[in-house]
Amino acid sequence: MYTSKLVQGCMTWGRWGKQMSTRQMASQIEDCLSLGVTTFDHADIYGDYTTEAEFGKAFTESKIKRESIQLISKCGLQLPSSTRDNRVKHYQYDSEYIIAQAERSISNLNCEYLDAFLLHRPSPLMNLQEIAKSIIYLKEQEKIKHFGVSNFTTQQIDLLGSYVEVEGHQLQCSLNHCQPFTNDILHHHLSKQILTMAWSPLGGLDRLHKDNPPLDKALEEMAARYECEKVQLAIAFLNQHPIGIRPVLGTTQTKRLKVLKEGLTIELSLQDWFLILEASRGHEVD
Numbered sequence: 367m368y369t370s371k372l373v374q375g376c377m378t379w380g381r382w383g384k385q386m387s388t389r390q391m392a393s394q395i396e397d398c399l400s401l402g403v404t405t406f407d408h409a410d411i412y413g414d415y416t417t418e419a420e421f422g423k424a425f426t427e428s429k430i431k432r433e434s435i436q437l438i439s440k441c442g443l444q445l446p447s448s449t450r451d452n453r454v455k456h457y458q459y460d461s462e463y464i465i466a467q468a469e470r471s472i473s474n475l476n477c478e479y480l481d482a483f484l485l486h487r488p489s490p491l492m493n494l495q496e497i498a499k500s501i502i503y504l505k506e507q508e509k510i511k512h513f514g515v516s517n518f519t520t521q522q523i524d525l526l527g528s529y530v531e532v533e534g535h536q537l538q539c540s541l542n543h544c545q546p547f548t549n550d551i552l553h554h555h556l557s558k559q560i561l562t563m564a565w566s567p568l569g570g571l572d573r574l575h576k577d578n579p580p581l582d583k584a585l586e587e588m589a590a591r592y593e594c595e596k597v598q599l600a601i602a603f604l605n606q607h608p609i610g611i612r613p614v615l616g617t618t619q620t621k622r623l624k625v626l627k628e629g630l631t632i633e634l635s636l637q638d639w640f641l642i643l644e645a646s647r648g649h650e651v652d
Contacts, residue, residue, distance in 0.1 A: 367481075367482060367511075367512040367514070367533045367534050367561045368436060368481070369404075369405040369436055369438075369481075369482075369561065369563065369612050370402060370403050370404040370405045370436070370612075371402075371605075371610075371612060371630055372401075372402075372403045372405075372601075372612065372613055372615055372623070372626065372627060372630070373403070373405040373406070373407050373438070373563055373612050373613065373614045373615065374398050374403050374405065374406050374407065374614075374615060374623075375407045375565070375614040375615055375616045376406055376407060376408050376412060376417060376421055377407075377409070377412045377417070377616060378616055378618065379391060379394070379412075379413075379417055379420070379421065379618065380412065380413030380416055380417035380420050380421075381413035381414055381416055381417065382412060382413050382414075382417070383618070384618050386420075386618070388420065388423050388424045388427055389424075389427070390424075391420060391421055391423075391424030391425075392424040392425070392427045392428040394424075394618060394620070395421075395424060395425060395428050395430060395435075396428055396430070397620040397623070398620075398623065399430065399434065399435070401620070401623055401624055401627055402627070403623065403627070404434065404435050404436055405435070405436040405437075405438065405481075405612075406421070406435060406436070406437055406438065407438045407536075407563070407614050408421065408437065408438060408439040408440070408471070408475070409439060409440035409441070409443070409486055410439065410440065410441050410467055410470070410471055411443055411444075411445050411486075414445070414447055414448075414449065415445075415447055415449050415450065416449075418439065418471055418474035418475050419474040419475075421474075421475060422473075422474050422475040422476035422477070423476070425475065425476055425477070426476045432477055432478065436481040436482070437475055437477055437480055437481050437482075438480065438481060438482040438483075438484065439468075439471040439475070439480055439482075439483060439484070440483075440484040440485070440486040440516055440536075441463075441464060441467040441468065441471070441483070441484075441485065441486060442457050442458060442459050442464070442467075442485045442486045442487065442489065443455075443457060443486040443487055444456050444457065444458050456489075457486075457487060457488075457489030457491070457492075458489075459485065459489055459491075459492050459493065459496065459497055460493070460496055461496045461497070461499045461500040461503075462500075464496075464497065464500035464501070464504075465500050465503060465504060468480065468483055468500075468504050468509055468510060469509065471483075472509060479508060479509055479510060479511060480509065480510045480511070481510075481511050481512060482510070482511065482512040482513070482514055482533070482534055483501075483504065483510040483512070483513055483514070484513075484514045484515055484516045484534065484536060485497070485514075485515045485516065485518075486516050486517070487516060487517045488515070488517065488518050488519070488522050492526075494525060494526050494528075494529045495529060497526065497529070497530065498526075498529035498530035501513045501530045502530060512533045512534060513530060513531065513532065513533055513534075514532060514533050514534030514535055514536065514560075514561070515532055515534075515535055515536075516535065516536040516537065516565075517536070517537055517538070518535060518537075519551075520550055520551050520554040523535065523554070523558075523560070527558070532558070532560060533560065533561060534560060534561040534562075534563065535555060535560050535561070535562055535563070536563040536564075536565055536614065537551070537562070537563075537564065537565070538564070538565055538566055539562075539564035539565075539567065539604065539611060540564065540566055540567050540568060540569030540570075540600060540603075540604070541569045541581065541585075541599070541600050541603045541604075541642050541643075541646055542569030542570055542571075542574065542577070542578055542581060542646055543566065543569055544643055544646045544647060547607070547643065548643075548647075552607060552609050552611075555609050556608065556609050561612070562609045562610070562611050562612065563611070563612045563613075563614050564604055564611050564612065564613050564614060565614045567600060567601070567604055567611075567613035567614060567615065568597055568600045568613075568615075569600055571585075571596055571597055571600060578645075578646065580645045580648065581642070581645040581646050583645075584641055584642060584645040585599055585642070585645075588638060588641070588642070592632060592634075594628075594629070594632055595625060597622075597625065597626060597629065598625065598626065598628055598629030598632055599629070599632070599634070599642070600629065601613060601626055601629025601630060601632075602629050602630070602632035602633070602634050603634065603639065603642055605629070605630055605632075606633070606634055606639055613626075
């Protein structure tokens with residue numbers, strides 16, 4: 367399963383954020399590719415079920431070749447919406463729905479296939495055989511290349527993995543949400559060769575002075591020594607892990623994306639990496 371080292375998250379491109387025009391989206395796609403950011407992360411729900419189609423229209427307008435980019439989408443999380451008969455937020459993972467939603471995302475994105483298709487969140491009512499049946503069908507029909515999950519536990523991944531291969535996992539991970547570094551999930555990914563993507567990878571840096579002053583102070587001091595920005599340290603911190611964590615970035619500013627990309631070139635010293643971990647957790651390692 368391939369993604370670029372930085373993944374462009376598209377959640378805020380439409381109604382849930384910048385409300386970019388078709389031309390602006392096409393330009394943003396082109397700018398991402400110019401920086402080597404070729405993977406775009408979607409979910410059916412983004413923009414109240416509208417952003418995928420808006421992106422698809424912009425992608426067509428851009429004239430970029432399909433093989434030049436990777437498209438990820440997620441399904442299963444159902445939200446109350448004027449476009450769907452949902453009375454309550456819930457999860458849906460029956461085989462018929464998963465297949466229909468994958469096909470809908472492909473149609474919306476104006477592409478022939480998805481590079482990766484993820485289950486958005488685990489459901490307490492997941493029928494693993496139903497899920498596996500749909501994913502096997504989608505792969506056989508060459509509608510998806512890879513299958514993964516988002517926000518699952520290691521046990522949930524292994525249970526599902528006994529029916530169908532889980533090739534990728536998107537989870538919350540950052541220098542201000544470092545539990546994956548100290549529980550077993552990243553080691554689990556290494557052992558299973560699961561591609562790892564991190565959502566919210568900057569860890570709320572703009573709020574650290576209030577939410578976590580010790581971490582903010584440590585990053586200020588470290589940024590001065592490394593002659594870089596704090597956001598670059600956030601990227602470097604994730605990049606240091608041997609699993610090769612792919613940050614899913616929400617920015618729509620090309621200049622900021624370029625700054626974040628430069629964070630991949632920063633190699634933290636061993637002790638500085640653990641200083642960040644210590645400041646984040648509020649105590650030294652055992």
